[in-house]
Amino acid sequence: MPSELLNGLRLLDLTDEKGALGAKIFADLGAEVIKVEPPQGCSTRRIPPYLDDVRDPEHCLYSLAYHAGKKSITANLASADGRELVANLAAHADFIVESHPLGYLESIGLGYETLARRNPRLIYTSITPFGDTGPGKNYNWADIVTWAAGGMMYLMGEEGKPPLQMSLPQAGLHAGAEAAVASLLAHYPRNSDGLGQRIVVNMQACIVWTLMNEQAMPFLHGNHLSRTGVFVGSADARRRMVYECKDGFISTLIAGGVVVGGSTRALIEWMGERGPVPEWMRSKDWVSWVPGVFMKLTEQDHKEIAELESTIQRFLLTMTKREIYAEVLKRRIFFAPVANAADIAADEQLRARDFWVTVPHDTLGRALTFPGAFAKMSATPIGSTTRAPRIGEHNDEIYRGLLGLAPDRIASLRAAGAI
Amino acid sequence: MSRFALEGIHILDFAWVGVGPITTKYLADNGAEVIRVESAARPDVLRIGPPWKDAQPGINRSQFFASFNTSKKGITLDLSKPKARELAKRLVPWADIVVESFTPKAMRNWGLDYENLRAIRADLIMLSTCMQGQTGPNALYPGFGQLMAALSGFYNISGYGPGSCAPPYGAYSDFIAPRFSACALLAALDYRRRTGKGQFIDMSQYEAAMQNLAPALIDYFASRRVLGPRGNASDRYAPHGAYRCADEDGNERWIALAVADDDEWRAMLSSLGANSTDARFATMSGRIGNAPALDEFVGSLTRSHNAQELTVRLQAAGIAAYPVENCVDIHQDDNLESFGFWHWLDHKEMGASPYEGLSHRMSRTPGALRSPAPILGQDNDEVFREMLSLSADEIEQLKKENVIF
Numbered sequence: 001m002p003s004e005l006l007n008g009l010r011l012l013d014l015t016d017e018k019g020a021l022g023a024k025i026f027a028d029l030g031a032e033v034i035k036v037e038p039p040q041g042c043s044t045r046r047i048p049p050y051l052d053d054v055r056d057p058e059h060c061l062y063s064l065a066y067h068a069g070k071k072s073i074t075a076n077l078a079s080a081d082g083r084e085l086v087a088n089l090a091a092h093a094d095f096i097v098e099s100h101p102l103g104y105l106e107s108i109g110l111g112y113e114t115l116a117r118r119n120p121r122l123i124y125t126s127i128t129p130f131g132d133t134g135p136g137k138n139y140n141w142a143d144i145v146t147w148a149a150g151g152m153m154y155l156m157g158e159e160g161k162p163p164l165q166m167s168l169p170q171a172g173l174h175a176g177a178e179a180a181v182a183s184l185l186a187h188y189p190r191n192s193d194g195l196g197q198r199i200v201v202n203m204q205a206c207i208v209w210t211l212m213n214e215q216a217m218p219f220l221h222g223n224h225l226s227r228t229g230v231f232v233g234s235a236d237a238r239r240r241m242v243y244e245c246k247d248g249f250i251s252t253l254i255a256g257g258v259v260v261g262g263s264t265r266a267l268i269e270w271m272g273e274r275g276p277v278p279e280w281m282r283s284k285d286w287v288s289w290v291p292g293v294f295m296k297l298t299e300q301d302h303k304e305i306a307e308l309e310s311t312i313q314r315f316l317l318t319m320t321k322r323e324i325y326a327e328v329l330k331r332r333i334f335f336a337p338v339a340n341a342a343d344i345a346a347d348e349q350l351r352a353r354d355f356w357v358t359v360p361h362d363t364l365g366r367a368l369t370f371p372g373a374f375a376k377m378s379a380t381p382i383g384s385t386t387r388a389p390r391i392g393e394h395n396d397e398i399y400r401g402l403l404g405l406a407p408d409r410i411a412s413l414r415a416a417g418a419i
Numbered sequence: 420m421s422r423f424a425l426e427g428i429h430i431l432d433f434a435w436v437g438v439g440p441i442t443t444k445y446l447a448d449n450g451a452e453v454i455r456v457e458s459a460a461r462p463d464v465l466r467i468g469p470p471w472k473d474a475q476p477g478i479n480r481s482q483f484f485a486s487f488n489t490s491k492k493g494i495t496l497d498l499s500k501p502k503a504r505e506l507a508k509r510l511v512p513w514a515d516i517v518v519e520s521f522t523p524k525a526m527r528n529w530g531l532d533y534e535n536l537r538a539i540r541a542d543l544i545m546l547s548t549c550m551q552g553q554t555g556p557n558a559l560y561p562g563f564g565q566l567m568a569a570l571s572g573f574y575n576i577s578g579y580g581p582g583s584c585a586p587p588y589g590a591y592s593d594f595i596a597p598r599f600s601a602c603a604l605l606a607a608l609d610y611r612r613r614t615g616k617g618q619f620i621d622m623s624q625y626e627a628a629m630q631n632l633a634p635a636l637i638d639y640f641a642s643r644r645v646l647g648p649r650g651n652a653s654d655r656y657a658p659h660g661a662y663r664c665a666d667e668d669g670n671e672r673w674i675a676l677a678v679a680d681d682d683e684w685r686a687m688l689s690s691l692g693a694n695s696t697d698a699r700f701a702t703m704s705g706r707i708g709n710a711p712a713l714d715e716f717v718g719s720l721t722r723s724h725n726a727q728e729l730t731v732r733l734q735a736a737g738i739a740a741y742p743v744e745n746c747v748d749i750h751q752d753d754n755l756e757s758f759g760f761w762h763w764l765d766h767k768e769m770g771a772s773p774y775e776g777l778s779h780r781m782s783r784t785p786g787a788l789r790s791p792a793p794i795l796g797q798d799n800d801e802v803f804r805e806m807l808s809l810s811a812d813e814i815e816q817l818k819k820e821n822v823i824f
Contacts (some may be wrong), residue, residue, distance in 0.1 A: 005606045029606045048654035051641055065633035134757030142656060142677030142739040149741040151749045155588035156577060162661040163673055163743050164585055167576035167649045173631045177598035182779040184605035185424045185449050189784050191612060197783035205760050205778035212589030213483035214746050219772055220470035220482055224746040229585050242584050249584045251569035259464050294469035329557055336566035338574040338584060341639035352555040355626055369640035371629040374599040379618035380610055
């Protein structure tokens with residue numbers, strides 16, 4: 001059952017991988033989401049990898065993940081009939097989210113101004129890689145170029161090697177989620193005055209937003225970071241963020257202060273129980289220990305940090321990720337395993353919270369296990385529990401049920417290639 | 420004169436650090452009135468995090484804090500004191516939404532959990548967000564976004580190949596969760612409008628982060644295939660990656676580019692005035708299968724070019740490309756500039772500095788960074804006098820007792 005939370009609202013999803021997650025969030029929240037695809041299917045149906053390496057749209061993992069809970073119809077925007085179908089649907093929609101090249105939908109009569117004349121309530125959100133006004137407004141796009149343009153790529157990787165993207169591209173996911181927030185922000189005032197509006201999402205800006213505290217560094221500290229592998233900080237004051245253990249990596253950040261200093265002290269106690277630890281580490285007041293990764297450090301600081309990091313490294317190499325994680329949970333130490341999908345699937349916390357959702361896929365003859373809802377809501381549980389639709393699976397339901405087209409009209413539109 | 424989208428919405432914000440404050444910033448920049456409840460007894464750790472004005476730490480000098488707390492008011496209450504908790508409760512009738520982001524026991528111990536607060540305001544919407552959720556064996560896990568980015572799988576897909584780890588900068592998951600929590604709050608407001616009912620939202624930042632890894636997790640459960648780090652390799656594009664360009668002012672420069680098919684590959688070579696007789700590179704599958712050699716070849720072509728000029732040239736040839744920008748570059752980027760992304764705000768103690776603006780623009784009710792972040796306790800007098808009708812003497816007394824603190 002769809003959530004009651006946004007029950008009764010309808011969104012047309014005209015996005016590709018720049019916005020699929022945004023429309024999926026609406027489905028998770030209980031809105032009716034209708035994905036509008038070309039007759040051969042949206043480009044998101046052909047993103048590798050595929051389940052069991054079967055290269056067909058039904059096995060595309062991206063689509064299985066990010067179209068779950070949606071309905072799918074086909075409409076050929078290259079045909080006048082197909083465009084008219086979408087325009088008619090827009091008259092019945094509360095939201096449109098789209099990520100076509102800038103100006104394309106306007107050029108075929110499906111721009112905001114045109115659709116809003118018939119449906120002034122419409123909230124129409126366009127996702128753009130680089131905004132709608134600058135020199136890059138018509139730029140060609142791939143996820144890696146916005147990762148680079150937004151500043152995150154520069155910070156990932158090792159000195160002397162290329163900057164990095166993650167193995168699962170992220171920029172389109174951030175932009176999609178941003179489109180969902182913005183559309184819902186616009187929904188609030190519409191409830192009092194009945195008017196929608198046009199929204200433009202800037203994907204490059206969405207990635208800049210992931211840079212945490214780094215953007216203003218040039219203005220305030222007169223420098224900026226570059227990629228330093230498993231370290232954070234500048235060349236003369238850096239701290240190790242990732243250590244090796246027996247079967248992988250452990251992430252931490254050793255620091256002082258009220259919050260993290262207690263963790264550092266607990267770590268030293270733990271190391272002391274397992275073997276010799278230098279006396280200065282035991283006696284140091286870690287809560288008032290100051291050296292930060294963006295501060296000028298003394299010779300003494302450098303010496304202590306180097307010895308501390310090598311001591312921790314030797315210690316962690318004696319244990320596995322699982323052993324370390326079990327212990328830090330008890331001791332309240334700020335460590336986390338660098339978890340892979342197998343670790344996450346086995347995680348007792350996610351299981352205890354019934355996070356995973358098993359969704360039957362009659363199209364595949366099996367059930368698939370999905371990440372569950374992004375939040376637990378006491379009055380209106382959320383999350384999608386229906387599989388991603390086949391291409392055009394809901395043509396009859398939507399064209400007949402919503403637009404009231406007769407079966408022979410649908411058949412002739414299909415024969416003419418509009419559906 | 421346009422109005423803001425969320426005018427009239429009131430939020431009492433006990434949250435600290437990243438996810439909670441970024442969530443309420445979305446709402447504050449769009450017109451909601453947000454009162455942050457802080458305390459000098461236990462300051463938000465971001466207040467002492469870098470960067471600082473003139474690189475000098477201070478409780479009101481951190482841009483880290485300032486960036487996430489625009490458009491909000493700030494009061495101080497030491498919630499470890501019963502009188503402070505009573506004052507906080509007296510603000511609840513005013514609040515449509517309460518947000519907090521402590522480890523789960525804190526609000527319970529203070530009697531400020533949802534069950535207690537809904538007794539004060541029945542239709543309250545309350546968001547509690549923490550690392551791993553309010554329930555379960557690891558609910559009390561202490562941590563921050565850097566650790567969560569490792570725990571939720573992002574570190575494991577960042578690196579040059581098996582055995583390599585080159586993680587994203589900072590607290591990556593802190594920049595996933597707020598978009599989801601903001602959606603949950605906005606949708607809960609709509610539900611309340613329709614039904615009169617509030618509710619409690621338990622948001623685990625772990626579970627929110629997982630949304631950005633869904634294809635890999637579904638794949639693991641179905642086939643036991645584990646996605647690991649693989650450099651910039653792609654199964655869709657070749658070439659695909661970052662390629663070294665000509666140095667500028669002694670600094671290395673790189674361009675990111677992605678070639679989607681054979682036509683684009685030929686267009687790219689032609690726009691670079693190059694050709695390739697290497698049979699391995701003639702088809703997409705050949706290029707994907709020989710990516711290391713291809714990367715070396717492409718790197719040899721880009722090495723002498725200026726990254727910005729090459730971007731313009733490749734884009735004109737239909738290739739997705741952009742310079743790999745650092746934190747100086749993003750402030751000089753023509754596209755961000757044209758969008759009006761950067762805002763300069765004049766903070767009471769920090770003076771003028773640049774802030775990230777909104778990542779979207781609304782035509783009718785645009786948001787704005789309405790004011791810089793509050794200095795600690797900035798709005799105590801106004802809030803306690805005007806909203807709780809305390810006299811100047813009472814406020815002074817409460818400050819002496821370190822209740823308003």
